[in-house]
Amino acid sequence: MAFPQQRPQAPQLPQHLLRTVECQQGAVRAVRFNVDGNYLLTCGSDKSLKLWSVSRGTLLKTYTGHGYEVLDADSSYDNSQLCSCSSDKTVILWDVASGQVTRKLRGHAGKVNCVQFNEEATVMLSGSIDGTVRCWDTRSRRMEPIQILDEARDGISSLKVSEHELLTGSVDGRVRRYDLRMGQLHVDFTGSPITCVCFSRDGQCTLSSSLDSTVRLIDKSSGEMLGEYSGHVNKDYKLDCCLSDKDTHVLSCSEDGHVYFWDLVEGSLTLKLPVGKAVVQSLSFHPTEPRLLTAMEGRVQVWGAEPEDAAVEDT
């Protein structure tokens, strides 16, 4: 009774609302999956960072210690540490289990927009409005950064780290890729302030969204544009974009309350997922499954490919 599969299964898009989490921490500035996608982190404007279970939507831990709203967070590969950055110009390394501040790093001259661990969580990289990216050592007790990347001429709005590369998007309209292995810095000019950058999962392309309401897919090696995705609204706010788990679709937040899904190759709008009426501020795609997190105002919504009745009931 084995029928050969007719065609490859169409990629599933997370278009069904599984649950809504009211975070109770002011506006949710960023929402992030952890490494395996079982937990999520929400950065609140009430200075708190919260850890939630994705499957149950329950609050696991609240991390307080920032002096101003938390803007970004990341979890380490082993889920033992968290890092977060805030408008209070600090970067904090948290111990997940105890909720204690392991290290509080000051040095940025302005609010810190983005923070990322490297692959082994040995370095935290933070990008700030002061135009610098600082590399903080999590191994040593040094309070000074290992290196300060001050090549950007304006604030760093977004930052991603791969195995040996560092991708930064700056308000000066440039996407910079620092290649540690080659010792090179590639600067791609976009012309419009970058709001978000990310690597594709295969590591060959970079995705950057800018304030001209455009998301661009750029070939990493040559700098050529592979695709341009527009239709959404992104003119004022720092909104996130990302790629789906299988690199099939490009996703972007929009100021009109939708999440836009484009087909990566064709560039056509596949889905316009209505999230709410306000600005969809942040989103995060599950690392392996078609599952999406969106943050709008004070709540986080979890979206899945198939409707999950139990999940709806939960909310």
Add this chain to the structure above:
Amino acid sequence: MASDEDSDEDFVNYGTPLEPLEEDEPIRKPVPVHEQTVKDEKGRYKRFHGAFTGGFSAGYFNTVGSKEGWTPSTFVSSRQQKAERQNVRPEDFMDEEDFGEHGIAPQEIVTTEDFASERKDQLKDKARAVSSLAALIPGDTGLLEELIAPARSSIGVELLRKMGWKDGQGVGPRLKRKHRKQNTDAAKVYGCALPANGSEESEEDDDEFAPENVTFAPKDVIPVDFTPKVDSHGLGYRGLNPLQALGGGSELGHLNLFTLQSDRTANLFGNRNSRQQRKGGIGGQAFGVGAMEDEDTDIYHKDSMSNYDTVLGGEEPGDGLYGWTAPQQYTRKKDALKRAVAYSGRILDGFTLASEVAEIKTVYPPPDLPRDYRPVHYFRPVVDLSTVSPIVAQALQTSRGHLSQDAPQQGRHSLGSSQRRDMLGETPLQGPSTVFELLDSKDRERLNEIRRAAEERKKPMGNLSSAEDRAAVVASAKAAALRALSSRFQSNAPQPDSHTQSLTSPTKSQASSVTQMALNAWSGPTADASKTFKPFAKNSQKQARYDLYINKLKQGDKDALESSLDSSMTEWERGREREEFVRAALLYKPSNSSLSSRFTRGKHEDDTDSVDVTRDQENDVDDKQAAVKMKMFGKLTRDTFEWHPDKLLCKRFNVPDPYPGSSSVGMPKVKRDKYSVFNFLTITDGSQVSREAQSAPKPPEVSNKKSRWDIPGQVSEPKDPLSAFLSETRSEVSAAQQIEAGTKTQTDSPHASATPEVKVAQSDEQQTEQKTEEEDKEEDEEEEVRPPMDLFKAIFASSSDEKSSSSDEDDSEEEKEVTPPASEPIQSSAETLNPPVSAQITPAPDISKVPDIKQLTVQSMPSAETTSQNTQFSQRAPAKSEGLDEEEFGPRLPPPGFIPSAHSPQLKKQKKKDKEKHKAKKHKKEKKKKKNKKHKHKGKQKKRVEESNSSSDDTDSNSEDEEVVSTSELLQRLKNIRNKR
């Protein structure tokens, strides 16, 4: 310790006595043994051992036990080994201390002196060979060392050795006798050994086993001397010799104080071997058997009366000493004397042979002195004729009394620097080679004259031998030198007067005096230009001009400066260069140059006139902008730079360091001359900025356009004095600078885009910008917390505003199209086509020259601000939480929305907004008027929110799409209103 009472017992007390116990005092526990401490002379704690060797720190707390307890060594029966010798050596009773370097039996094996010099150590040889390379005498391996080595033995012994004498032998012809027995099994001596007793007891060897044809060296002997008896001992009693006793040097079994000759002779042959086994230590009746002694054979030795002669006469002992009552040594000495002092002559009556041979002192005559010896030593200076003035050399040579003409050719030390340089093939140093080149030509001539005169005088005379002549020459040389020096200073003094020329323009008077100074400095005959210092070596053209100028100065050209400058350059540049040249000419004037050329330049020039600039500069931004517009991403928009990650960062990323050799981090930096073309950019940029500020208001569509740099909640009050002042001054400055900037942009290179100066200018601009912001913020502070729109709507719902209704309608139209927030009727059409950034760039027609987008954005801030200050009242978003966004650069954070209270669902708020969207416009205007009242209503805000929330509950079921659109509309409208005000 002994009790004090029984004093009849002779105890020895150690340590401090205990304090007497008082009656009522409780008896203190004695300090246990293991807690009693002894300190050595260095203050370290030592444990007193007591017993055996009197040492410390032996055993375990004065016991033979160990920490674990007393563990006896396993018993081994010695029954089987009874016959064997008990091999207990003194070493068995010694500890590490004794074997140590300073112990009584050091274990380290050291080559003794005698052997060291005979057989050479290979290691030492090698070391010596290596060190000989750097020695004074090349190739010398310890030659000097052997020369200096101290004599180990006297010359007499050396001579004897050469003649075949060996240590321990007597002196004299070899005898046909049995070789005396050597002390083969000599006792091992610890500590200070006594000098060997010589062959004291071996005098009476019998020669019955001597082979026929073997001769032996005579025995070493010590001559007997009769010492007068000065002590009060009995005859023959020697007393205890402590040295002998302690050192154990005595070879006798025990100290026999009464040693009779017969005993000794018996000892010599009889039980000598067994006695020899005794090894050191104190022995004797009083001391019992020591630990070192094997057997206690002789301990109870008693002098029996049989040892004494009781009867005169009697039996002859057989040794021919019958009746000899003097101590035995004298008998021996008498014998020895006969042999040792070989005096063959007769001894006169009343005389005896001298026991000591009087030393004959030879007095040698003093050596003959050479005839020309002078008992005074003086040091002659080494004179190199090439480096020292000939006159001085001459004087020196003559003072020596002889001329060493071939001195310079002799050793390497006598070579001059120039000669060495020629040999090495180096380029000659810049500057004069001798002191004389520093002198004026006149002075030199004078000196030459003197020299010539001296030479002439010398010729007829040949050698200047007499002291008077020499003195005369030196004196004349001195006088000439003085004259030359004084004339030099005099000649310089009047010069300014003669050369002073007044230049026509009064403003140049000061400069002219400076140029005159330069002229004076250079006009004299000096070193040629090729040897002078080149201050503008980096810029060859400039250096060429400078050289021209210097040459002209040398020729005494008065307007050297003007003529040497490039006429094609601008007035400003020429002015700058003029100043630089004059300064350089003064600074590096001939004498200085000659001195400075003596020093080498540092490898790293620590110019203060340069700044660190990233080496790689970005390509033209205009091109990129165009490329982006044409969507031609790729090579046009990409720049690749060299970038050095930190070593630690590489380590943390598990990546090999891409530049293992380099120590720099980040982008490679280069030094740039401060006075380069880039310098002018600061001025140009400033003008550009101000031009920007000025030109920005010109096109109407830009004037009200909201820059993304705008502070969202910024309230720019028209009455704000500082910002108003700033804007005024800016416009003034820009007006003034516009003309200048126009000319300068022509001279500027087009690629002069990303320089630090630009950054500085920007940061300055930002600072002033931030200052104004802060001013504004202060104003803002009061109004940071605003009630939401609906509050005002509720209050002012009835009153309709008339003035801005038309613009409101425009707004709403635009909002439906989701236009950018900065919307003006005129621009809106254009803006929908263009992305906002390009719209921002368009305003000024000449803005395409602006190199950097960042510069642009920075500059647009003040423009937007200043223009908005008078007209705009920017209003806070109603939903804004407490001033979070007061400083916003780049993309902002979205408004947080309503923070839902614990019991109110959040969705309601959205519906409410939706409902109110049409009314909202009106409120906004009203709010402007009533802003002063806002604070009063703040408290009511929440209540009203909840009211409206509940009222809009029923709209929950509306289609989502509509809601979304309307929400965005609402947001847009709010933004627009904020921008307009």
